[in-house]
Amino acid sequence: MSTTEYLVCDFCYRHCRLKDGGIGFCGVRERSGDTIFTHNYGGLVSSAIDPVEKKPLYHFLPGTNTLSIAMFGCNLTCTFCQNYAISQRAWEEGAQRTYYTAREVVQLAVDNRCPSISFTYSEPLVWQDYMVEVATFAKREGLKTIMVTNGTFSEESLIRISPYIDAFNIDIKGDEAFYRNYCGGSGHPVWNAIEHIAPSRAHLEITTMIMEGVHTREMISSIGRHLYSAGVQVWHLSRYFPRYQEQKRETSEHYLKEVVQEAQESMVPFIYPGNSSLDQNTYCPYCRTLLVRRSWVSLESIIDHSNCPVCGRHIYGTWS
Ligand code: SF4
Incomplete structure (x- = not known):
């Protein structure tokens, strides 16, 4: 039997072309013969019950808890990643996993009286087959679903995933140069996803982590104008703390306040400072x-x- 020379993974914008035995950029998706499968399917590397505000979502079921889960992996290589030990390939071997079926995850949410399940901490796009399976059972139990994502969907995954998710928090990390220099990726698919989701039935909030001196007022102003024209209603500007390979000094409250004031000029109606004591x-x-x-x-x-x-x-x- 002959095998097609390449199979294409359509889980994210990279569209990795995989030879038999090949592994994608994320290190999570692997080809075997005529199928591409997800490594360690159902192996959770993190789970917790969080206030939904921690996602952050401020306009979606406020004051409730959400069962938050993650499998390993990501398709970007952000030098400032706050969760690198459960997302970056170099740490994959050492990750501790606990295996849950989709039904067991949903039961956990029900038992803990969580009205929603969040796919978060790492990048759910690279384990979206598991996410969609959990979300399918969650819907049957009347639970809401939340995806916290870097937003680098492929067109195919956007169509595949959208019916299963009630609320999104999408990172817009910076301008295109920032994506290239700090993330090993591109912002174009992220803007495409935002423009698709903002007018849809799903709830949407956006997060930008602010690095002092890197995220300039001009950059924030430009992002704000783009978000406003896409119809985005809620934008979180979150204070940066040094992490992983990026040991720049932490962002001061003063700088964050300046950037928030700049963002408010964009006319996005709801703007919140994150990781700070400023007015939320x-x-x-x-x-x-x-x-x-x-x-x-x-x-x-x-x-x-x-x-x-x-x-x-x-x-x-x-x-x-
Ligand atoms: S999820 Fe993205 S990075 Fe991973 S194999 Fe598929 S297309 Fe490549």
Whole structure:
């Protein structure tokens, strides 16, 4: 029997062409004969019950917990990766795994009264077959699903995954030069995904991690304009702490505040500073009424049924 010389993995924008026995860029997808399979299917390298705000999602079921899970792997090589030990190929051998079937993951969420399951910590795109299987069972139990992703979908994976995910948090890491210099990748597929998801039924929030002096006000202004024109409603600007190969000094609160002020010029309605003590409350963008009060330790929601209680305007989000 002859085997096709190359098979193409369509899980992400790289479209790796695999010879028999070949392994993709991510180190997770491997070809054997006529199939491409996912290494260590169902082997979780991390699981936890987190407040949904930690994803971060501020406008999706606020104040609830989410069962967060990850298999190993990623398709980018960010030098500042906050979770490199469960995402970068060099650490794959040493990763400790606990195997769960998709049904067992869903049961875990039910047993722990989590109304949602989050695919997070590493890059779910490279283990999307497992994610979709878990999400299928989650839907049957009435649970919501959350994907926290670098957004480098292929066209095929965007179509495949979208029906199974209720809420996305997508990183936009910087401009194209930043993706090239710090991530070993490209921002083009990320913008493509944002433009596809923003007008869809799914909930969407965006995160950008801010490195002082690298993410300039000009870069943030340009990203903000692009997000606004795509129809994005919620943007988190998160303070950087040194990690992995990038030992630059941590971003100061002062710098983050400056960048947040710049971002607010973009007209994206809801902008939040992350990993900081700056104001993280939600205000009505029309009349400035306080809608959700947040601190490190507590959350108080004043909003009722998706409308501002004072001016009555619709507020983006899934509030209950
Ligand atoms: S998931 Fe992406 S990086 Fe991994 S093999 Fe498939 S196309 Fe390549």
